[in-house]
Amino acid sequence: MSGATPVPPVEPSPPRRTGRLLGGLLLVVLGGAWLLESLDVVEVPWDALLPGVLIAVGVILVVNARTGASQGGLIALGVVLAVLAFLTAAIEFPFGGGVGERTEAPTTLAQADEGFELGIGQLTVDLSELAGAGNGRTVVRARVGVGQLVVLVPAGMPVRVEGKAGLGNVRVFELEEGGIDIDLTTEPPDGAAPVLDLRLSVGIGEVRVERG
Amino acid sequence: MGESTNRAALVAGVFFIAAGAVFLLESLEVLELELRVLAPFLLIALGVAVLLGGRSRRPSG
Numbered sequence: 275m276s277g278a279t280p281v282p283p284v285e286p287s288p289p290r291r292t293g294r295l296l297g298g299l300l301l302v303v304l305g306g307a308w309l310l311e312s313l314d315v316v317e318v319p320w321d322a323l324l325p326g327v328l329i330a331v332g333v334i335l336v337v338n339a340r341t342g343a344s345q346g347g348l349i350a351l352g353v354v355l356a357v358l359a360f361l362t363a364a365i366e367f368p369f370g371g372g373v374g375e376r377t378e379a380p381t382t383l384a385q386a387d388e389g390f391e392l393g394i395g396q397l398t399v400d401l402s403e404l405a406g407a408g409n410g411r412t413v414v415r416a417r418v419g420v421g422q423l424v425v426l427v428p429a430g431m432p433v434r435v436e437g438k439a440g441l442g443n444v445r446v447f448e449l450e451e452g453g454i455d456i457d458l459t460t461e462p463p464d465g466a467a468p469v470l471d472l473r474l475s476v477g478i479g480e481v482r483v484e485r486g
Numbered sequence: 487m488g489e490s491t492n493r494a495a496l497v498a499g500v501f502f503i504a505a506g507a508v509f510l511l512e513s514l515e516v517l518e519l520e521l522r523v524l525a526p527f528l529l530i531a532l533g534v535a536v537l538l539g540g541r542s543r544r545p546s547g
Contacts (some may be wrong), residue, residue, distance in 0.1 A: 292533075295539045321513035322513045324508065325509035325510035328506035328509065329506035329507060329510070331499075331502050331503070332498075332499040332503035332505075332506060333499065335495045335496070335502065335504070337499075339493070339495040340491070342491060342547075344492070345495035345498075348495070349494065349495065351496055352502040356501075356506075356528075356542060357503070359505065359509040360524065362513075363509045363519055363524065364520075364524050364525070369502060369522055409507045415512075441525075454525075455522050
């Protein structure tokens with residue numbers, strides 16, 4: 275054992291420590307909420323939670339700013355939260371929808387009635403094998419946060435479509451619109467009563483409806 | 487005095503509070519925001535924040 279004098283640990287300044295503590299705590303809370311929603315344990319009201327946390331981060335920054343300590347971590351956290359809150363407010367981003375490429379092919383009305391959503395990626399909803407869709411109108415909802423939503427409908431079936439895109443384009447058979455805040459609604463030709471009523475939306479990307 | 491203000495943190499904090507309030511009001515359906523308005527507004531606000539926060543740690547006087 276040497277007799278060297280132990281060097282006292284360097285304590286971070288109180289404001290920085292507080293900021294780091296609160297920032298870490300906020301991340302843990304947000305991550306936990308996201309995880310619980312992904313596991314279908316709870317449905318998190320992101321549209322209110324994210325702005326609330328963003329305001330909390332802002333208040334912490336303003337209070338700590340007087341000390342002159344670096345707040346880079348909290349500022350970065352605030353930027354991420356601001357972007358997420360923006361996505362939630364502007365395009366109703368489905369946080370629990372997951373990421374990747376997915377195909378859904380409901381065969382019963384009960385399956386179709388649950389709706390489909392994906393956070394980021396490509397979601398294909400194949401309705402060509404949907405049984406029992408001839409009895410009245412069946413409403414099918416699907417949305418994608420960022421990416422592409424493709425819906426395949428049976429050939430010859432009267433279909434009504436409400437297609438929305440925050441930023442991108444909506445293509446329903448031969449019709450196509452693109453730009454910002456696109457809202458394209460089509461009715462079945464010849465005044466036929468629609469059998470399928472599709473409510474489709476994508477935050478950023480493309481909605482496409484085709485005959486299967 | 488040795489105390490100084492982290493101007494970048496101050497500007498960012500005010501910006502986050504304002505943005506959070508706007509998003510909160512939107513979620514409570516007090517405001518209705520459209521992407522065509524929100525996107526350029528956010529860009530402008532970020533630009534202003536960058537400009538104002540460019541010189542951080544200015545003496546508080």
